Amino acid sequence: MPRSRTTEPDWPSSTSQNGEDIPSSLWKIAPIPGKGLGLIATRDITPGTLLLSEVPLLTTEGVTTIDLEVAETQLRKKFSSLSPSSQKVFMALYNNYPDDKPLSGIVRSNGYPLTVSRINHSCCPNVVQAWNPLVEKETVFAVRTIPAGTEICTAYHVGGPSSERQKILKTYFGFDCTCALCSLPEEKLKTSDERMIEAEELDEMIGDSKKVRFHADEVLACCHRLSKIYEEEGLKDDRLSRLYFDCFQVCNMHGDLARARVFARQYCSAKKMAAGDDCIAYLEMKPFVKNPQKHDSFGVTGKWKTRAESVPKGLGRIEFERWLWREEA
Numbered sequence: 001m002p003r004s005r006t007t008e009p010d011w012p013s014s015t016s017q018n019g020e021d022i023p024s025s026l027w028k029i030a031p032i033p034g035k036g037l038g039l040i041a042t043r044d045i046t047p048g049t050l051l052l053s054e055v056p057l058l059t060t061e062g063v064t065t066i067d068l069e070v071a072e073t074q075l076r077k078k079f080s081s082l083s084p085s086s087q088k089v090f091m092a093l094y095n096n097y098p099d100d101k102p103l104s105g106i107v108r109s110n111g112y113p114l115t116v117s118r119i120n121h122s123c124c125p126n127v128v129q130a131w132n133p134l135v136e137k138e139t140v141f142a143v144r145t146i147p148a149g150t151e152i153c154t155a156y157h158v159g160g161p162s163s164e165r166q167k168i169l170k171t172y173f174g175f176d177c178t179c180a181l182c183s184l185p186e187e188k189l190k191t192s193d194e195r196m197i198e199a200e201e202l203d204e205m206i207g208d209s210k211k212v213r214f215h216a217d218e219v220l221a222c223c224h225r226l227s228k229i230y231e232e233e234g235l236k237d238d239r240l241s242r243l244y245f246d247c248f249q250v251c252n253m254h255g256d257l258a259r260a261r262v263f264a265r266q267y268c269s270a271k272k273m274a275a276g277d278d279c280i281a282y283l284e285m286k287p288f289v290k291n292p293q294k295h296d297s298f299g300v301t302g303k304w305k306t307r308a309e310s311v312p313k314g315l316g317r318i319e320f321e322r323w324l325w326r327e328e329a
């Protein structure tokens with residue numbers, strides 16, 4: 001839940017599973033031109049649908065270093081305890097680092113269990129992939145409507161204008177991104193890039209604790225603008241829940257329990273859609289929908305003081321939004 005920024009892709013936390021593809025009536029694995037294998041929706045999929053939930057066969061727990069030589073030895077120990085058929089499946093996974101140590105190369109290239117490893121990247125993903133430690137499974141949930149025949153894509157890296165994203169994807173994953181966002185016609189791509197640059201700036205402002213404390217109105221206005229950018233760009237991944245969490249904290253910090261409740265609820269529904277109602281982030285936040293004052297962030301100032309029960313009822317969408325973002329005249 002806390003704000004954290006990743007400028008480079010994380011060292012993967014788990015990889016490969018019991019050797020069998022998980023059968024599904026919702027998707028199939030198929031060759032995708034220019035990308036190797038990938039997942040294609042075989043029917044229309046609605047947001048919040050669980051597409052995959054996989055148990056890893058081999059995790060990087062106990063891999064204590066990013067030193068490839070040592071990591072390879074540690075991985076080899078784990079690998080040798082797998083059955084021969086699982087070892088074969090593992091070794092058949094995509095390896096973007098064929099000249100490096102083979103096991104860490106595959107772990108770095110895939111990071112996740114078998115079928116999940118086949119999901120390609122898009123800068124505007126239609127699924128969110130996450131490790132759920134409570135059930136010890138890697139999950140994949142749809143966060144946008146995915147029409148039948150469409151490729152299912154996650155985001156290996158998020159944020160920034162297309163040139164920045166492409167540089168990182170090329171460096172760490174070895175491919176030139178031609179996703180729907182990166183392939184927009186020139187004028188539209190320029191608009192999208194400007195929005196993504198603005199999104200980065202807004203995100204930085206929202207994360208500035210001094211601004212949150214002393215210029216809360218400005219910060220909430222930044223949050224509102226950022227929510228519009230995400231809407232315009234069709235982004236529904238974890239960036240959205242992170243934004244709602246920030247909005248929750250700003251309102252709660254200044255004693256605005258009514259808005260804090262609404263943002264806590266929005267955070268919960270975004271998390272539930274992206275990671276299920278058994279994910280830790282959802283479960284931890286749920287009590288604060290009812291009792292935001294129990295959260296650590298509550299009441300640093302009483303600047304915006306409202307009661308939790310004072311969420312207005314019966315407003316139309318536009319009026320409610322104006323209330324929510326404190327834009328009433």
Ligand SMILES: C[S@@+](CC[C@H](N)C(=O)[O-])C[C@H]1O[C@@H](n2cnc3c(N)ncnc32)[C@H](O)[C@@H]1O
Pocket residue numbers: 034035036037038093094096109110117118119120121122173174175176177178179
């Ligand atoms: C985790 S694997 C994904 C599955 C892989 N396509 C396969 O056949 O197993 C990551 C690799 O897939 C390819 N890939 C993923 N997304 C791509 C994209 N948007 N465009 C081109 N290649 C992509 C790249 O080679 C990347 O290093």
